[in-house]
Structures are given as C-alpha cells and as structure tokens.
Amino acid sequence: MVRQCKAFILFLVRIGLLLGLANPLVTSASCPSACRCDGTFIYCNDRGLTSIPTGLPLDATVLFLQNNRIKSSGIPAELRRLSNVEKIYLYCNNLDEFPTNLPLGLKELHLQENNIRMITHASLAQIPYIEELHLDDNSVSAVSIEEGAFRDSNHLRLLFLSRNHLSTIPSGLPMSIEELRFDDNRISSISEQSLQDLINLKRLILDGNLLNNRGIGEMAFINLINLTELSLVRNSLTSPPANLPGTSLEKLQLQDNHINRVPPGAFAFLRQLYRLDLSGNNLSSLPQGVFEDLDNLTQLLLRSNPWQCTCRMKWVRDWLRSLPSKVNVRGFMCQGPDKVKGMAIKDLTTDMFDCTDSELLPDV
Numbered sequence: 001m002v003r004q005c006k007a008f009i010l011f012l013v014r015i016g017l018l019l020g021l022a023n024p025l026v027t028s029a030s031c032p033s034a035c036r037c038d039g040t041f042i043y044c045n046d047r048g049l050t051s052i053p054t055g056l057p058l059d060a061t062v063l064f065l066q067n068n069r070i071k072s073s074g075i076p077a078e079l080r081r082l083s084n085v086e087k088i089y090l091y092c093n094n095l096d097e098f099p100t101n102l103p104l105g106l107k108e109l110h111l112q113e114n115n116i117r118m119i120t121h122a123s124l125a126q127i128p129y130i131e132e133l134h135l136d137d138n139s140v141s142a143v144s145i146e147e148g149a150f151r152d153s154n155h156l157r158l159l160f161l162s163r164n165h166l167s168t169i170p171s172g173l174p175m176s177i178e179e180l181r182f183d184d185n186r187i188s189s190i191s192e193q194s195l196q197d198l199i200n201l202k203r204l205i206l207d208g209n210l211l212n213n214r215g216i217g218e219m220a221f222i223n224l225i226n227l228t229e230l231s232l233v234r235n236s237l238t239s240p241p242a243n244l245p246g247t248s249l250e251k252l253q254l255q256d257n258h259i260n261r262v263p264p265g266a267f268a269f270l271r272q273l274y275r276l277d278l279s280g281n282n283l284s285s286l287p288q289g290v291f292e293d294l295d296n297l298t299q300l301l302l303r304s305n306p307w308q309c310t311c312r313m314k315w316v317r318d319w320l321r322s323l324p325s326k327v328n329v330r331g332f333m334c335q336g337p338d339k340v341k342g343m344a345i346k347d348l349t350t351d352m353f354d355c356t357d358s359e360l361l362p363d364v
C-alpha cells in the first residue's frame, strides 16, 4: 500500500525545464542552484538530490526537500545554523536514520516514506520545540524506540506512525500529545500505563491492528478526558473496549471487528458522542437501553451485522420510532428469522416479533 514516490519522473521533467526554459533572473544570489527560493520558502524538492544542498539562505523558514534520494549521510552540519526554519519536508527520500543537524527551532518535520527504524532521545533532543512529527511508512518498531526517547519533547502535539512495525503503543509519550496515528501496524496490546498521562489527547487512530479485548488494559482509556475521537476499525475486538472516557468522546469507530456482544453499560456516560459506527461486525442483538446515555447521538451506523429480529429486539423498534428526526440510524435490517429477513426492524409490526413465548427470556 506504500505510495510510489515520484522522484525520478519529476527529476526528468525538471532537467528538461532546466535545459530549455530556465530563467537565471529567477534564482536569487543566496539560493543554491539546485533549488528555487521564494522569499523564505526554499524549494529543492523533486530533483533527484542525494544530499541537502549547502548555501541555503540563512533566513529560510520552510525547506521543501521531498521526493529526492537524500541519504542520512547527505545532511550538512550547516543545516543546524538555519535558526528560522520551522518546517522541513523530507518525505520520500532514502533516509535510514532519523536526520541529524536539524535546526533547533524546528516545529514540523515530515519524514514519511523513508526507511527510518530508530527513534532515540538524542535525535529528538536536538529539536526540543517540535510539535508535529510525521513518520508514516517507515520501519519503526516498539523496540527501536529508545526508552525515554520523548522525555524532552514537551511541545509534541502530533505523532504519526501509520504503517510502521509497532507491536505496542510506545511508552513515555509526552503529556502535550493531542493526536496519535498508529493505524496499520501490528499492535496487539495497549497497557494501562501507555496512555494514562495523555490527558490532552484528542484523537487516537488505531485502525488495522491486531487488537482484541484481552490485549487492551481494563483502564487503558479512562484518563483520556480530552479524547474526542477513538478509531479501532479493522481489529479483532469481540466487544467494545471497556471504560471509555465520556467527558469528550464524540466519535467512536468500531467497524469491521468481530464484535458479537455489547454489554449493557458499554456506552454508559458517553454524553458527547454523536457518531457511533458498529458496521461490519457480528452482532445479532443488543441489550435494551444500551444507547440510553447517548444524548448527542446523531449518527448510528450498524450495517452488515446479522441482526436477528426476535422478541428481544422489539425494544429497538420502539426506540427507533421514538427518536427525534436529527438522529440518523442506518443498517438495522433483519437477517433473521426467515419471515422478516430483509425487512427494516423499524417497519416490523408487533406480532412479527413473536413475543408470546420468548418474552421473558433474559437479554444476552
């Protein structure tokens, strides 16, 4: 699924432009010949470079170096002197180590689609003001993150590690973190400690991992008072995670798991939740009142579940009919018993639920 870096083709186009149309007046004196400088924005991207050019203007603020073939050894010491640089784009290069010589004041670093494995404390300590770190599509694993690597990254708000080799959530993440993206790794466990200090975390994306309910610490999410979005799509959950934090949670994405049981209190206290997606699971029924606390619910998505419209689901019909029109519920289609198969549960008449014999059966 790795996006094809387009360095080479653009490199050829660029050479054509240089040979044919280059205008020497466009290049300012302090701009390296391999780059184009527009004010303090320096464009050295898509040029087939194997190292970062020297002689970059000292007042540079943004460096575009993506789509080249820059190697870890191709980072000059003088880069460190560019004290105004706040953003560096180095995605799609040939880095196999976290870059060195980074400017002290760097706030945003884009390193996607390289082959970086290690994250050490030393590599992060050189950029203490870093706020956004983009490391998607690299080779970072849990053991290749040094213990305490993030201990001085007190401004880090965003950490993106999608499509790496993580087996757990890195420990010791700073309290400043607001967004974590760890989708499409091999995460099979979340310890209670790993997230407990992250009271500023707003968005946690864990889609496409190997999580089942046993792998998630009982209280792993409970401290996340600012969490507005939790996404656990494409995992192996058999029920919703326990003890979700209700203070801020607005979106809960649980589609494409193996959920076949929702305990009665699974969504208790989630009063801010407006979107709940349970599509693509293995649910045949739900306990009465399970959505009772969801005062703000506007989107409830339940498609592709084997709903059995028996007596114990009659409450769902009554609940659906009582909902205000702003609540959009999709996918309550009966897959059984045979006589109601293919019908929307909302449309069933009371006698279709066959409640006479089974009325007193307890809920699952």
Ligand SMILES: *[C@@H]1O[C@H](CO)[C@@H](O)[C@H](O)[C@H]1NC(C)=O
Pocket (backbone or CB within 6 Å): 178, 199, 200, 225, 226
């Ligand atoms: C997290 O929540 C607290 C308490 O509601 C709030 O003071 C703080 O500003 C929030 N953090 C962020 C990053 O929004």
Ligand SMILES: *[C@@H]1O[C@H](CO)[C@@H](O)[C@H](O)[C@H]1NC(C)=O
Pocket (backbone or CB within 6 Å): 258, 260, 282
């Ligand atoms: C669905 O749940 C049933 C038990 O309720 C189980 O036997 C079956 O294997 C599950 N199917 C999937 C695809 O998880």
Ligand SMILES: *[C@@H]1O[C@H](CO)[C@@H](O)[C@H](O)[C@H]1NC(C)=O
Pocket (backbone or CB within 6 Å): 250, 271, 272, 274, 295, 296
């Ligand atoms: C949730 O509902 C409360 C009142 O019921 C409202 O004040 C709040 O803004 C709502 N939150 C969202 C995210 O809609």
